[in-house]
Amino acid sequence: MSLSVLELIAVELERRLKTLAAASSYDTRLSEVVRPKRLETFTPKHLQVILTQGDSQRIDELSYPGNPPAVAYRQVFNIRCHVMPSERNCEAVDIVINQMRADVISVVCTPQADWYQFDGQSIDAQFEPEETISSEGIDGINLPIAIVYRTDEHDPYTRRA
Amino acid sequence: MSLHDTIIADASAVFCNLEDFGETVTYYNRDGDARDIKAIVVRDALEVLSEAGDVTSLSFAVHVVNSATLGISSEEIDRGGDMIEFPSQIGQEATRRSIVRILEHDEGMISIECR
Numbered sequence: 001m002s003l004s005v006l007e008l009i010a011v012e013l014e015r016r017l018k019t020l021a022a023a024s025s026y027d028t029r030l031s032e033v034v035r036p037k038r039l040e041t042f043t044p045k046h047l048q049v050i051l052t053q054g055d056s057q058r059i060d061e062l063s064y065p066g067n068p069p070a071v072a073y074r075q076v077f078n079i080r081c082h083v084m085p086s087e088r089n090c091e092a093v094d095i096v097i098n099q100m101r102a103d104v105i106s107v108v109c110t111p112q113a114d115w116y117q118f119d120g121q122s123i124d125a126q127f128e129p130e131e132t133i134s135s136e137g138i139d140g141i142n143l144p145i146a147i148v149y150r151t152d153e154h155d156p157y158t159r160r161a
Numbered sequence: 162m163s164l165h166d167t168i169i170a171d172a173s174a175v176f177c178n179l180e181d182f183g184e185t186v187t188y189y190n191r192d193g194d195a196r197d198i199k200a201i202v203v204r205d206a207l208e209v210l211s212e213a214g215d216v217t218s219l220s221f222a223v224h225v226v227n228s229a230t231l232g233i234s235s236e237e238i239d240r241g242g243d244m245i246e247f248p249s250q251i252g253q254e255a256t257r258r259s260i261v262r263i264l265e266h267d268e269g270m271i272s273i274e275c276r
Contacts, residue, residue: 041218043259044276046242052216080216084259086191086241137240137261137274 004156005121005149006075010035010053012118013077013145017049019107028103044138047100050080054144062123062148069153070160072123079104079143080133097141101130104143116147121159124148168269173231176224176270177201184247186223188233189257191242198232200225202247218276219249222264227271235266238273245275 003011014033021030031045035052042050054076062072081104083096105127109115116125128144150160162170177183177199186200203222223245226232233243244257258275265272 036216041216043244043257044218044261045259050216078216084241084261087239089241137276 002157005151005159006056006073006156009075009118009121009147009149010051010077012121013079013108013147014051016108016110017051017079017104019110020049020103024107026103026107028100044082044084046082046084048082048084049104050078050082052078052080054078059148062150068155070150071153072148072150074146074148076128076144076146079108079145080140081143082133082138082140084138093139097139101141101143108145118147118149122147122149123161165268169226169228169231172226172269173199173228177226177232187246187255188225189244189246190237191239195246198225200232200245200247204249204251219258221247221249221258221275223247223273223275225271225273227266227269233271233273235263235271238263238271245273 014035017033020026020028021033028047030049031047033049033051034042036042036050056073056075059072059074064070081100083093083100085093085096116122125145125147128146131142133140133142152158152160179199182201183199184202185197187195188198189195201224205220208220209217227235229237238260240260240262243260245260246255246257248255260273261276262274263271264274
């Protein structure tokens with residue numbers, strides 16, 4: 001199955017996050033990285049990342065004419081970092097969240113020189129204002145990242161520089 | 162037998178009766194130790210979990226005896242890693258669900274929210 005440019009970006013983002021689920025040089029060891037299904041969804045876990053897509057918008061300033069024209073899009077991915085430490089853990093929950101936040105940002109921004117290109121698929125990326133998660137018994141933080149990419153106007157599978 | 166013991170015994174034998182609406186589920190504490198217990202599982206509809214609406218979650222209310230042998234005691238429960246295994250849909254394969262909240266509890270029963 002061919003993957004669209006957008007899906008290739010999602011796959012690369014998920015791959016980078018999963019680096020934290022395996023043994024690595026980072027202090028955070030994720031329990032899992034989940035892209036939720038439609039119905040049978042995840043169960044909350046400690047040090048879990050839920051990766052979803054947010055809003056997408058077309059960016060006319062970064063699109064350009066041609067045959068075919070190149071169209072730029074800005075896609076937001078929500079990186080929801082969940083923490084559920086033991087009730088008997090005396091450590092402040094913010095310490096756990098801050099550690100996880102730092103390691104998630106670090107691993108997403110690796111390799112540092114061209115991290116925003118997501119394996120050559122995108123042209124820019126930046127983290128957006130964070131949102132605190134504290135509801136339904138789950139604590140954590142959402143780290144939205146906006147990724148800008150360009151494709152042929154009529155072919156979302158073809159990346160444009 | 163004290164009144165407390167009677168309440169616990171009745172909660173297990175009557176309220177969680179497997180012949181009625183009770184079912185056998187498996188409780189896993191944070192360390193992974195497991196035991197089968199009787200419970201009444203109320204399976205709720207899909208709920209939106211995030212303000213953005215991009216994350217949904219299944220919600221369950223699990224009613225068990227407040228006991229470390231017949232159910233789960235309010236003293237032992239840890240909302241940071243304890244799980245209960247049951248089918249999210251009757252007839253389907255059982256999966257483990259995290260305990261996220263204690264909805265209410267008294268000397269006889271404890272109601273737990275799993276997601």
